[in-house]
Amino acid sequence: MRIEILKQLNEAKRARRAAILVTDLATGEDRLALEGEALDGVSTDALNKAFLSGKSGLVEEGGKSFFLNVHVPPPRIVVIGAVHISQALAAMAPVAGFDLEIIDPRTAFATPERFAGVKLTADWPEDVLKESPLDAFTALVAVTHDPKIDDYPLVSALKTGCFYIGALGSRKTHAKRVERLKEAGCTDAQIARISAPIGLDIGASTPGEIAVAILGDIIQALRKRAIGAGA
Amino acid sequence: MNDIAGFDDPLLIAEGWKNEGRDVALATVIETWGSAPRPVGSHLVIDGEGNFHGSVSGGCVEGAVITEAMDVIGSGSSRMLEFGVADETAWRVGLSCGGRIRVYVEKVA
Numbered sequence: 001m002r003i004e005i006l007k008q009l010n011e012a013k014r015a016r017r018a019a020i021l022v023t024d025l026a027t028g029e030d031r032l033a034l035e036g037e038a039l040d041g042v043s044t045d046a047l048n049k050a051f052l053s054g055k056s057g058l059v060e061e062g063g064k065s066f067f068l069n070v071h072v073p074p075p076r077i078v079v080i081g082a083v084h085i086s087q088a089l090a091a092m093a094p095v096a097g098f099d100l101e102i103i104d105p106r107t108a109f110a111t112p113e114r115f116a117g118v119k120l121t122a123d124w125p126e127d128v129l130k131e132s133p134l135d136a137f138t139a140l141v142a143v144t145h146d147p148k149i150d151d152y153p154l155v156s157a158l159k160t161g162c163f164y165i166g167a168l169g170s171r172k173t174h175a176k177r178v179e180r181l182k183e184a185g186c187t188d189a190q191i192a193r194i195s196a197p198i199g200l201d202i203g204a205s206t207p208g209e210i211a212v213a214i215l216g217d218i219i220q221a222l223r224k225r226a227i228g229a230g231a
Numbered sequence: 232m233n234d235i236a237g238f239d240d241p242l243l244i245a246e247g248w249k250n251e252g253r254d255v256a257l258a259t260v261i262e263t264w265g266s267a268p269r270p271v272g273s274h275l276v277i278d279g280e281g282n283f284h285g286s287v288s289g290g291c292v293e294g295a296v297i298t299e300a301m302d303v304i305g306s307g308s309s310r311m312l313e314f315g316v317a318d319e320t321a322w323r324v325g326l327s328c329g330g331r332i333r334v335y336v337e338k339v340a
Contacts, residue, residue: 006242023337028309067335
């Protein structure tokens with residue numbers, strides 16, 4: 001392995017970008033493919049399949065044997081709102097392999113007692129996200145119902161190209177939200193990416209069930225994301 | 232899948248060791264059959280003195296991989312290793328779990 005390739009790979013990992021190290025096992029030649037980029041000799045299909053599954057393995061193409069070592073950043077979920085649904089989501093997310101953190105400036109909600117062992121910040125999203133910005137491998141879940149708290153992170157998530165963006169609220173609430181987001185400069189195509197009403201349509205009723213619906217929605221968005229479409 | 236790891240990521244350590252001027256080899260699990268302790272893509276990084284970090288098997292075959300890695304550092308040419316219970320060498324360096332693994336060892340140059 002060439003040291004330059006190793007450095008590029010480590011750089012991609014630090015920047016939380018998905019990358020595949022492709023090694024030609026006959027010659028030892030190694031190359032790096034970033035998500036959405038093409039690579040000579042290896043089909044885009046094979047690369048995309050590996051990016052989506054996150055699984056490393058061998059592929060045979062054009063009579064050659066390549067090893068694809070897939071490096072996908074650990075997906076994380078940022079929840080805006082320290083509400084009942086967030087408590088259930090915080091318990092389930094780690095089981096499914098997601099890092100999770102909760103942001104809510106309302107100190108009555110964001111108490112350590114209600115969220116033992118969870119990364120919780122009782123501050124405004126605009127301040128917290130300045131410190132640790134959203135990225136393509138972050139899911140943004142806005143569940144406060146309060147435009148003053150939810151809108152900034154939603155706009156930020158749309159502009160960043162988070163792989164999942166969901167917002168709690170009835171259709172009526174969401175219609176008003178759409179108007180505000182348009183005023184904030186979001187395009188229709190961007191706004192259409194918001195999952196609202198939030199979560200898979202499984203008839204979820206309790207906070208725990210809604211959390212399941214949201215988590216399923218997030219997993220679907222991660223594993224079926226469009227590669228190469230650009231964020 | 233290799234998660235972004237912190238300071239103990241073998242790939243970061245490999246880069247760090249190279250920067251210190253050490254000779255470095257990288258071993259990678261390429262293929263597994265049956266119950267293998269470490270997933271495909273796992274790394275073990277080895278330097279010219281036999282120092283190592285990471286794992287390809289959870290301890291069963293690391294000793295043998297390190298020996299081969301020192302040879303790879305010397306010769307500069309990559310090697311494919313295979314370990315498993317069906318192998319003659321299994322009695323010395325087999326996988327107690329009953330699986331088989333293929334490990335690619337290359338020099339970082």
